[in-house]
Amino acid sequence: MTSLLWLAIEVTHPTVSIGGIDFNVDTIRNTVIVCALLIVFAVILRRQLHPGIPSPLQNATEALVEYIGNLTEETLEGRGIALAPLAITLFTFLLIANWLGLIPTLKSPTNDWNTTLGLALMAFVLVQFYSIKKRGFGGYLKHLLLQPPFFPLTVIDELAKPLTLSFRLYFNIFVGELLLTLIILLVPTWISWLPGAAWTLFSLFVGAVQAFIFTVLTISYIAVATDVESGHA
Amino acid sequence: MERAIVLGATVIAFGLLLGLSALGAGIGDGLVSSRTVEGTARQPEMQGRLFILMVIGIGFIEALPIIGLGLGLFLVFANPLLAQITGK
Numbered sequence: 001m002t003s004l005l006w007l008a009i010e011v012t013h014p015t016v017s018i019g020g021i022d023f024n025v026d027t028i029r030n031t032v033i034v035c036a037l038l039i040v041f042a043v044i045l046r047r048q049l050h051p052g053i054p055s056p057l058q059n060a061t062e063a064l065v066e067y068i069g070n071l072t073e074e075t076l077e078g079r080g081i082a083l084a085p086l087a088i089t090l091f092t093f094l095l096i097a098n099w100l101g102l103i104p105t106l107k108s109p110t111n112d113w114n115t116t117l118g119l120a121l122m123a124f125v126l127v128q129f130y131s132i133k134k135r136g137f138g139g140y141l142k143h144l145l146l147q148p149p150f151f152p153l154t155v156i157d158e159l160a161k162p163l164t165l166s167f168r169l170y171f172n173i174f175v176g177e178l179l180l181t182l183i184i185l186l187v188p189t190w191i192s193w194l195p196g197a198a199w200t201l202f203s204l205f206v207g208a209v210q211a212f213i214f215t216v217l218t219i220s221y222i223a224v225a226t227d228v229e230s231g232h233a
Numbered sequence: 234m235e236r237a238i239v240l241g242a243t244v245i246a247f248g249l250l251l252g253l254s255a256l257g258a259g260i261g262d263g264l265v266s267s268r269t270v271e272g273t274a275r276q277p278e279m280q281g282r283l284f285i286l287m288v289i290g291i292g293f294i295e296a297l298p299i300i301g302l303g304l305g306l307f308l309v310f311a312n313p314l315l316a317q318i319t320g321k
Contacts, residue, residue, distance in 0.1 A: 171303035
């Protein structure tokens with residue numbers, strides 16, 4: 001266990017080894033909590049659904065779904081790819097996941113590089129899949145080998161995308177929660193609620209922005225990879 | 234002795250990393266916000282869209298010093314360079 005020296009803040013995750021693979025127990029538990037919260041929310045929303053005047057909850061959800069859905073369709077215009085469900089799911093999952101860590105005793109699933117890298121690899125596979133589907137396999141190889149920035153640079157560019165995508169989300173959440181713990185430990189108790197509250201509010205904002213950025217970037221990477229007509233893809 | 238040198242150098246590197254990345258991000262944030270204010274002054278009806286674009290831009294910019302801070306904390310607290318010296 002690596003801890004931050006004298007402060008004894010645990011920065012590693014407790015693991016269980018099953019069949020030679022280490023599983024981060026707390027991350028898995030928190031991911032399940034996020035999924036359960038989302039499912040409960042969806043069930044409640046479904047029960048409230050009725051014709052006539054929509055409830056506030058329904059209004060808010062419709063606004064969110066419409067906004068992200070329209071954004072996705074605008075970004076992927078004329079490509080014949082429908083990814084609005086993916087974008088909305090990704091955004092709501094990341095939003096709840098980023099905010100979960102602000103509840104004391106709980107941690108964000110995105111506080112673990114494995115989660116964000118997994119999501120980023122999903123985006124990476126999607127980008128390659130749609131790229132091959134759009135160009136055909138020959139065209140894909142041609143794009144990889146013969147397009148102007150040329151072979152090594154194109155490959156590095158493709159590989160850097162999931163890496164930066166995952167790092168951006170992971171470090172934002174990780175550092176946010178670490179600083180919250182540091183504030184609680186280092187600031188005298190009688191005043192620590194003040195910087196604590198300020199940083200929590202800022203973390204709420206950062207969590208929402210990073211969830212949105214992750215979603216938008218996933219969609220726009222796919223949009224760039226399938227943009228054959230304008231030639232700079 | 235070697236240990237002290239490595240520790241000192243690590244802390245100096247951490248300071249440089251944080252300071253320079255915060256400097257760059259501060260300049261970037263300032264540029265984005267000032268252009269948003271200019272755009273809003275020119276076309277007040279665009280304020281909503283400009284604000285969202287500004288927040289996305291700031292999200293990108295702010296991610297860089299935070300990635301730097303994360304890597305720096307890793308350097309300081311789980312020092313891989315020190316492990317090379319002590320050989321474990």
